Amino acid sequence: MSEALLDVRDLVVRYGPVTAVDGVSFSLAAGETLALNGPSGCGKSSTALAVLQLRRPEAGRVRFEGRELTALPERELRPLRPRMQPVFQDPYGSLSPRHRIRDAIAEPLKVQGRWHPTDGPARVAELLDRVGLDAAYGDRLPRELSGGQCQRAGIARALASDPRLLVLDEPVSSLDPSVRAGVLNLLADLQDELGLGYLFICHDRAVVRHFADRAIEMREGRVTSG
Numbered sequence: 001m002s003e004a005l006l007d008v009r010d011l012v013v014r015y016g017p018v019t020a021v022d023g024v025s026f027s028l029a030a031g032e033t034l035a036l037n038g039p040s041g042c043g044k045s046s047t048a049l050a051v052l053q054l055r056r057p058e059a060g061r062v063r064f065e066g067r068e069l070t071a072l073p074e075r076e077l078r079p080l081r082p083r084m085q086p087v088f089q090d091p092y093g094s095l096s097p098r099h100r101i102r103d104a105i106a107e108p109l110k111v112q113g114r115w116h117p118t119d120g121p122a123r124v125a126e127l128l129d130r131v132g133l134d135a136a137y138g139d140r141l142p143r144e145l146s147g148g149q150c151q152r153a154g155i156a157r158a159l160a161s162d163p164r165l166l167v168l169d170e171p172v173s174s175l176d177p178s179v180r181a182g183v184l185n186l187l188a189d190l191q192d193e194l195g196l197g198y199l200f201i202c203h204d205r206a207v208v209r210h211f212a213d214r215a216i217e218m219r220e221g222r223v224t225s226g
């Protein structure tokens with residue numbers, strides 16, 4: 001069997017006296033969607049932050065593409081970070097309000113030293129097209145986009161890093177029900193095209209059933225089923 005894209009073992013996240021994640025384990029293959037389901041406060045977002053190493057867990061292992069992330073100092077983690085990208089619930093919150101959409105998408109390319117003035121703008125246009133946004137949206141500021149368009153722009157920015165894993169934390173929960181399906185279909189198409197793994201955090205069981213290959217249920221920091 002080929003190695004999992006992501007393997008999480010016995011993860012523990014504490015905030016002072018509060019144990020938010022209490023020994024969570026799961027694994028995820030490339031091209032697979034694993035949902036983390038459960039009530040508010042059960043530790044889904046804390047698990048996501050620890051997977052992304054945006055918060056270092058108190059205990060446990062996070063193995064990604066064969067590397068043990070929890071053992072790595074920040075300096076060695078930095079080149080791996082682009083390969084695991086978050087998409088958060090609030091589409092406006094993940095884009096700077098003062099930067100035009102094309103600059104927000106170009107930024108990771110520039111930061112990672114992959115920006116070339118000759119083909120960089122075409123790469124941004126291609127990413128906009130890939131998420132179903134007309135190139136003209138590149139000139140706009142986030143507030144000039146609808147919630148669904150803004151979430152698409154956030155996904156384009158995440159894709160600019162050529163990730164293998166997207167950590168989707170309630171990516172459609174703040175969107176109008178009429179645009180949710182469009183964003184979920186886009187994510188499904190991107191997964192088919194690019195073979196991305198999705199850790200999909202969602203409290204809505206109907207959405208989980210429709211969208212995820214597998215689901216695990218959390219309660220009070222622990223996995224209760226799945």
Ligand SMILES: Nc1ncnc2c1ncn2[C@@H]1O[C@H](COP(=O)(O)OP(=O)(O)OP(=O)(O)O)[C@@H](O)[C@H]1O
Nearest residue numbers: 015018020038039040041042043044045046047203
């Ligand atoms: N920065 C923090 N400081 C202190 N406690 C926190 C912090 N973040 C989360 N918690 C606590 O950790 C527990 C798990 O929270 P977490 O946000 O991971 O759950 P969740 O399942 O994602 O909830 P929601 O669906 O409401 O986002 C909760 O008791 C929460 O109050």
